[in-house]
Amino acid sequence: MRAASLCAACLLALAAFSTAAVSTVAVSTAAAQEAGAGLAHMRGAEPIGDRTEPPMMARTEDGAERRVRNYPEQPPTIPHEIEGYQLDLKANKCLSCHARRRTGESGAPMVSVTHYMDRDGQFLAAVSPRRYFCTQCHVPQQDARPPVENTFVDVDDLLSAAGGDADE
Amino acid sequence: MMRKLIDWVKIFWRTLSRPAVHLSLGFLTVGGFVAGVLFWGGFNTAMEATNTEEFCIACHEMRDNVYEELKTTVHFSNASGVRATCPDCHVPHDWTDKIARKMQASKEVWGWVFGTIDTREKFEANRLRLAKHEWHRLQTNDSLECRNCHSEDSMDLTQQSPRAAEAHRTQLIDGSKTCIDCHKGIAHELPNMAGVEGW
Numbered sequence: 001m002r003a004a005s006l007c008a009a010c011l012l013a014l015a016a017f018s019t020a021a022v023s024t025v026a027v028s029t030a031a032a033q034e035a036g037a038g039l040a041h042m043r044g045a046e047p048i049g050d051r052t053e054p055p056m057m058a059r060t061e062d063g064a065e066r067r068v069r070n071y072p073e074q075p076p077t078i079p080h081e082i083e084g085y086q087l088d089l090k091a092n093k094c095l096s097c098h099a100r101r102r103t104g105e106s107g108a109p110m111v112s113v114t115h116y117m118d119r120d121g122q123f124l125a126a127v128s129p130r131r132y133f134c135t136q137c138h139v140p141q142q143d144a145r146p147p148v149e150n151t152f153v154d155v156d157d158l159l160s161a162a163g164g165d166a167d168e
Numbered sequence: 169m170m171r172k173l174i175d176w177v178k179i180f181w182r183t184l185s186r187p188a189v190h191l192s193l194g195f196l197t198v199g200g201f202v203a204g205v206l207f208w209g210g211f212n213t214a215m216e217a218t219n220t221e222e223f224c225i226a227c228h229e230m231r232d233n234v235y236e237e238l239k240t241t242v243h244f245s246n247a248s249g250v251r252a253t254c255p256d257c258h259v260p261h262d263w264t265d266k267i268a269r270k271m272q273a274s275k276e277v278w279g280w281v282f283g284t285i286d287t288r289e290k291f292e293a294n295r296l297r298l299a300k301h302e303w304h305r306l307q308t309n310d311s312l313e314c315r316n317c318h319s320e321d322s323m324d325l326t327q328q329s330p331r332a333a334e335a336h337r338t339q340l341i342d343g344s345k346t347c348i349d350c351h352k353g354i355a356h357e358l359p360n361m362a363g364v365e366g367w
Contacts, residue, residue, distance in 0.1 A: 063329030079329055084241060084354070091358035096367050107334070 058144035067141060071155060073139035082140050087133060094134045095127065214271060221253040227280055230254070233291050237356045257313045257355065258302070265312075296359035303348055310348035318347070 046052040064082040069076060085093035097106035100116075115131040116123050175367040188196060201312075217223060238244050243252045260266050278284075285291040285298075306313065320340060325333040339345040349366070352358060361367035 063331055080329060086353055086358050089360075091361040092352065093353070096361075102366070115271065 058142035061141040061143060064141055070152065078138050078140040080140070082135075087135060092132065092134070099127070215266075218270070219255045219259055219266075221255070224254040229280065229285050229291065233285075233288065234356050235302070236300065243355045245266055252355070256316065260309070262314060265309075275320050295357075299352075299356075299359045307346060307349035314347040314351075 043052045054076060060081050060083070061079060064079045066079050067077050082094070095111070096102060097108040098111045100110050102108070103110045111127060111131075113123070115127050116125075118124055118128050119130065221235075225235045243257075245251070259269050283290075285294055325336055325337065328336065335350065339350075340347070352364075
């Protein structure tokens with residue numbers, strides 16, 4: 001009997017809590033909608049409950065020109081299709097062309113020598129395990145329009161605007 | 169023992185070399201013809217039944233491993249909707265070669281009976297060995313099963329990406345390489361490629 005009343009009390013508490021939670025969520029959503037009226041979402045202005053038309057999938061450029069890096073440390077983008085390339089502990093399809101010993105036959109650029117360094121700066125015979133998974137940093141090039149505006153300025157432009165001597 | 173055997177062979181030969189006493193020549197020729205049609209047709213029908221994807225994936229070894237992996241690749245689902253089934257790539261289409269492959273495949277029945285790869289772990293342990301068999305087969309027959317669909321003569325290199333066109337022009341067209349030399353792991357997962365030439 002006592003157990004039953006305890007249960008009922010629990011249920012009541014739970015119900016009260018969930019109502020409170022729901023109302024909080026509702027308030028915060030409304031606030032967010034007011035605050036960020038002009039914010040671009042990937043799903044557009046449709047309410048959460050409604051279905052939206054997803055944007056078209058961008059096509060991967062195959063056999064495209066190499067893109068210039070936006071800053072020196074940028075991992076270069078991949079100018080070809082990599083669909084179906086196996087990249088796991090058993091096989092690395094990228095390295096079957098880009099590894100040092102494969103570049104002669106494939107004509108592909110060798111992976112940068114920094115990829116052969118371990119974290120103590122020692123050069124290894126093969127690509128270092130921490131650099132093994134190529135797509136962690138390198139992505140294929142797509143003709144995709146950025147969903148939000150980007151105000152990035154190239155460092156050379158910044159320097160020349162400031163009157164310093166840029167690299168070129 | 170030996171004498172008995174020789175006697176038996178003699179009796180058999182005597183029966184064979186004499187004309188039939190009770191059966192007419194017409195019955196024997198027509199009967200032989202009909203029996204031949206039935207046997208030959210039955211044999212080929214049975215063999216064709218083993219040459220379907222439904223037959224291959226009736227065993228869980230194929231259904232849970234290689235077939236699942238095929239499903240994610242371009243040979244299963246693609247823009248034009250043409251797909252390859254197991255025998256398209258793994259059995260020669262030419263009759264003589266097909267029979268030879270089918271005889272080889274009797275060893276796979278043995279493997280099925282004794283559960284050589286009946287778990288995922290056993291399959292993974294044998295993956296390199298099994299893949300090497302297929303690579304070797306395709307290397308020795310100049311990627312015949314690829315070429316049943318992908319003809320080098322019908323390949324328009326100008327429509328390929330520059331990198332693919334260059335590789336095909338310098339290595340495929342001059343015959344220095346065959347499809348499987350570069351296109352490994354296009355329909356199933358690759359085994360551990362450490363030590364494999366070109367990887």
